[in-house]
Amino acid sequence: xxxxxxxxxxxxxxxxxxxxxxxxxxxxxxxxxxxxxxxxxxxxxxxxxxxxxxxxxxxxxxxxxxxxxxxxxxxxxxxxxxxxxxxxxxxxxxxxxxxxxxxxxxxxxxxxxxxxxxxxxxxxxxxxxxxxxxxxxxxxxxxxxxxxxxxxxxxxxxxxxxxxxxxxxxxxxxxxxxxxxxxxxxxxxxxxxxxxxxxxxxxxxxxxxxxxxxxxxxxxxxxxxxxxxxxxxxxxxxxxxxxxxxxxxxxxxxxxxxxxxxxxxxxxxxxxxxxxxxxxxxxxxxxxxxxxxxxxxxxxxxxxxxxxxxxxxxxxxxxxxxxxxxxxxxxxxxxxxxxxxxxxxxxxxxxxxxxxxxxxxxxxxxxxxxxxxxxxxxxxxxxxxxxxxxxxxxxxxxxxxxxxxxxxxxxxxxxxxxxxxxxxxx
Amino acid sequence: xxxxxxxxxxxxxxxxxxxxxxxxxxxxxxxxxxxxxxxxxxxxxxxxxxxxxxxxxxxxxxxxxxxxxxxxxxxxxxxxxxxxxxxxxxxxxxxxxxxxxxxxxxxxxxxxxxxxxxxxxxxxxxxxxxxxxxxxxxxxxxxxxxxxxxxxx
Numbered sequence: 001x002x003x004x005x006x007x008x009x010x011x012x013x014x015x016x017x018x019x020x021x022x023x024x025x026x027x028x029x030x031x032x033x034x035x036x037x038x039x040x041x042x043x044x045x046x047x048x049x050x051x052x053x054x055x056x057x058x059x060x061x062x063x064x065x066x067x068x069x070x071x072x073x074x075x076x077x078x079x080x081x082x083x084x085x086x087x088x089x090x091x092x093x094x095x096x097x098x099x100x101x102x103x104x105x106x107x108x109x110x111x112x113x114x115x116x117x118x119x120x121x122x123x124x125x126x127x128x129x130x131x132x133x134x135x136x137x138x139x140x141x142x143x144x145x146x147x148x149x150x151x152x153x154x155x156x157x158x159x160x161x162x163x164x165x166x167x168x169x170x171x172x173x174x175x176x177x178x179x180x181x182x183x184x185x186x187x188x189x190x191x192x193x194x195x196x197x198x199x200x201x202x203x204x205x206x207x208x209x210x211x212x213x214x215x216x217x218x219x220x221x222x223x224x225x226x227x228x229x230x231x232x233x234x235x236x237x238x239x240x241x242x243x244x245x246x247x248x249x250x251x252x253x254x255x256x257x258x259x260x261x262x263x264x265x266x267x268x269x270x271x272x273x274x275x276x277x278x279x280x281x282x283x284x285x286x287x288x289x290x291x292x293x294x295x296x297x298x299x300x301x302x303x304x305x306x307x308x309x310x311x312x313x314x315x316x317x318x319x320x321x322x323x324x325x326x327x328x329x330x331x332x333x334x335x336x337x338x339x340x341x342x343x344x345x346x347x348x349x350x351x352x353x354x355x356x357x358x359x360x361x362x363x364x365x366x367x368x369x370x371x372x373x374x375x376x377x378x379x380x381x382x383x384x385x386x387x388x389x390x391x392x393x394x395x396x397x398x399x400x401x402x403x404x405x406x407x408x409x410x411x412x413x414x415x416x417x418x419x420x421x422x423x424x425x426x
Numbered sequence: 427x428x429x430x431x432x433x434x435x436x437x438x439x440x441x442x443x444x445x446x447x448x449x450x451x452x453x454x455x456x457x458x459x460x461x462x463x464x465x466x467x468x469x470x471x472x473x474x475x476x477x478x479x480x481x482x483x484x485x486x487x488x489x490x491x492x493x494x495x496x497x498x499x500x501x502x503x504x505x506x507x508x509x510x511x512x513x514x515x516x517x518x519x520x521x522x523x524x525x526x527x528x529x530x531x532x533x534x535x536x537x538x539x540x541x542x543x544x545x546x547x548x549x550x551x552x553x554x555x556x557x558x559x560x561x562x563x564x565x566x567x568x569x570x571x572x573x574x575x576x577x578x579x
Contacts, residue, residue, distance in 0.1 A: 053452040058459040323464075381448045382441065 015113075015194070017121020028120045032109050040265040044071040047376050054380035065318065065335035081254035086148060089251065093147035098252065098259035101140035105263040107133045108270040113194045115283045115360030126193035127175060130274055131168075134229075134267060138164050141248050144260070148251035156247030159237050163228055163390060167235075170398035171225040174218040177402070177409045178278040181207050181215065184413055197282035204289055208279040214409050219279040221402045223374075226271040228394065230264065232375055234382035235390060272371035273364070280367050283360035301355050304362040308346030315339025463577030469549040474532040476550040476572035477525050479565065480543060488569065489544035492520040496536035496545050504529045505536060525568055527553065528561035550574055 016024035045060070045068065052059030060067025085094055111126040113119040123129050138161045145157020182199040183189030190196060200206050208219045228235040231247075239247030249260045276282060285300045319336045322328050349355055385393070434440060450456075460467060469475075480489050492509035506524040511517070537547050550572035555561060 050452070053454070053457065054448040056451055056456050056458050058457055058461070061461060377445060377448065381444045 013117050015117055015119045015122050017119070017123075025120055028118075029110075032112075032120065033106065036106070036109065036266050036269060037262070039269060040262055041071045041075070043265050043269075043372060044074070046372075047379075050373070050376045051380050054377075065322070065331040065338075068335075068338070075258065078254055078258040083254045083256065084251075086150065086251050088149040090147040090149065093143050094251075097140050097144035097147060098256045098263070099140075100143060101137050102259050102263040102266070104133050104137040104140060105266040105270065108267070111193050112270065112273045113197060113277065113282060114364045116194065118283075118361050119194065122192055122194045124195075125191045127179060127191045127196070127274070127278070130193075130270070131172060131175065134270060135164070135168055137263070137267060140263075144252070145248040148248075150251055152245045153248050153250045156239060156244045156250070159244075159387065160231055160248055163231070163235065163237060163394070166391060166394045167225045167228040167398070170221055170394060170402045171229060173399070173402035173406050174222040174225065175274075175278060177214070177218040177406045178207050180406070180409050180413055181210050184210070184416065193277050193282075197277055197284065200281045201284055206279060206281040206284070211409060211412050214405055214412065215279065217401065218405045218409070219275070221398050221405070222275055222279070223371075224393075225398060226275060227375065227378060228390070230268045230271055230375075232264075232268065233379035234384050236384060237387055237390060268372065268375060269368060272368045272375075275371060276364060276367040283364045285359070285363050301359055302350070304355070304358055305346045305349035307362075307366075308342050308349060312339045312343030312346060315342060469551065471549070473549050473551070474534045474537070474547040476548050476553055477527065477530075477536075477563065477568060478546050478548050478571040479523065479568040480546055481569055488520055488565075489542045490520045490523065491542050491544070492518045493541065495539040495541065499535040499539035501533065501535065502529045502531065520565070523565040523568060525563045526561060527563060528558055548572055 016022075016028055048070070049059040049067070060070040063069045063073045085091060108130045110120045111123045111129055113122070141157050141160050141164075145153040145155075145160075148154070179189055179191060179196070181203075182196055184199075184203060186199075186202075190199065196207075203210065207215045209215060227233075231237075231239065237244075239249075244250070249257055252260060285297075287296075291300075315335055316339045319332055319339065322332045322335065349358060481487060482489060492507060494507050494509075497503070497505040497507050504526040506522075507520070508522045509518050509520050512519050532547060534547055536545055540546075548571065552572075552574050
């Protein structure tokens with residue numbers, strides 16, 4: 001027990017993987033799995049709600065106050081639905097495809113740093129590992145499309161794989177430019193996710209703003225490529241409803257379909273966290289240069305508690321504005337108690353010990369949440385690309401731009417970094 | 427390509443404008459959805475819906491004179507009226523009034539023809555039923571008027 005609690009000691013500022021504590025690493029894995037599943041559920045509700053508001057609709061309103069319990073009802077429905085495997089399908093591959101997709105989506109979370117100490121492990125090839133594992137999901141999609149033994153899934157999976165493979169190149173080049181930036185001044189770069197964030201901390205600049213506008217352009221290229229990579233609108237050709245029914249998961253239903261759904265959202269979060277780690281300073285707080293000092297540290301430290309208290313306040317506002325009808329009594333009580341739970345979380349976050357431990361996770365989650373909102377926002381705004389337009393954007397715009405950025409970053413790095421110039425000359 | 431459209435394309439101006447439009451529409455005041463069973467739309471006064479037979483509010487007697495003008499006016503011939511002459515007052519009195527809404531097209535000619543404002547097409551629009559029998563309304567049902575279901579949940 002003592003050894004078990006040793007990791008929680010205040011002095012320990014490394015991930016459980018580096019510390020060599022397998023039990024804590026397992027606990028972290030379980031925690032991340034649960035947190036991601038909850039995030040996917042919340043994302044499901046938020047997407048329907050935000051999308052509805054963008055289209056001047058209300059969205060789910062019936063199950064629970066403002067439809068808060070809708071995702072739970074949906075999950076329940078999916079679980080008790082009949083599990084259909086088409087007669088002509090390749091059973092084994094059909095059975096394995098959703099598992100493969102989900103495994104790849106969740107394996108990437110091993111190296112995502114939610115904070116200096118809040119990751120399962122610090123892998124020295126972290127970024128490479130994430131890219132490699134997440135590109136494996138193409139395999140799962142091809143398996144799903146092929147094993148269904150049906151036209152639409154096959155077409156959808158072929159489109160999907162063509163799209164993912166061609167956008168991966170631009171994405172990889174953008175990542176290369178960010179990784180090269182880690183070697184500025186020190187002369188030694190790193191592929192470790194935690195190392196990249198620490199390089200941004202040491203250089204006192206997020207890579208999106210390093211060598212302006214080079215870092216920013218690479219960031220934009222990645223931000224576009226990652227939407228295509230996760231097959232989301234406006235690049236959701238693999239599941240273009242008007243053309244392909246539902247793409248590669250047309251023949252899937254019930255629990256297997258929900259695995260695809262879970263994997264899609266999990267990989268959205270994973271790819272967003274790569275973007276946050278590489279360009280937006282991971283778990284670092286915003287404005288460290290403009291607003292330095294202990295006072296501002298404390299002020300920014302109050303943000304998590306403040307967020308939860310504001311959310312609680314919004315819940316209470318909703319409670320007050322609920323129609324005064326006896327039919328709404330249970331919903332009103334539910335919303336009020338949800339607000340009370342949020343408020344008490346906010347109060348717990350005010351405790352100094354908790355506050356300091358949670359802060360880095362909070363900033364990371366906030367930045368990822370911004371990307372999640374962007375995904376929904378894109379979906380509410382942009383019409384779908386045609387397939388040739390999609391390929392043109394990928395190969396003729398993003399690829400040359402990212403190549404140019406890589407070359408320019410390399411040159412600029414050579415000239416700003418005297419040590420490495422000497423190294424080349426020698 | 428001239429320089430201005432190229433710059434618009436490079437800096438994604440049109441896409442960002444589009445994002446701005448959707449962002450502004452998120453304001454809750456923009457929402458036009460009405461939650462139907464809970465809140466009902468305002469129906470115009472002249473809307474022609476489920477029929478009703480008006481009674482004298484003081485005495486509870488029907489206003490219908492059994493003149494059969496509505497039955498004559500009806501293009502679908504769906505109104506059937508039976509009446510009998512009261513031996514003492516020598517007046518025609520209404521016995522039964524059958525109104526078949528399953529064939530009705532709610533043209534309102536019967537309402538216009540009625541000299542005593544007894545027959546009226548109300549603003550009630552919830553006319554759907556599970557069987558055909560319920561569409562044939564008799565005098566008692568017509569005098570009760572439409573009974574919209576109250577949503578309680």
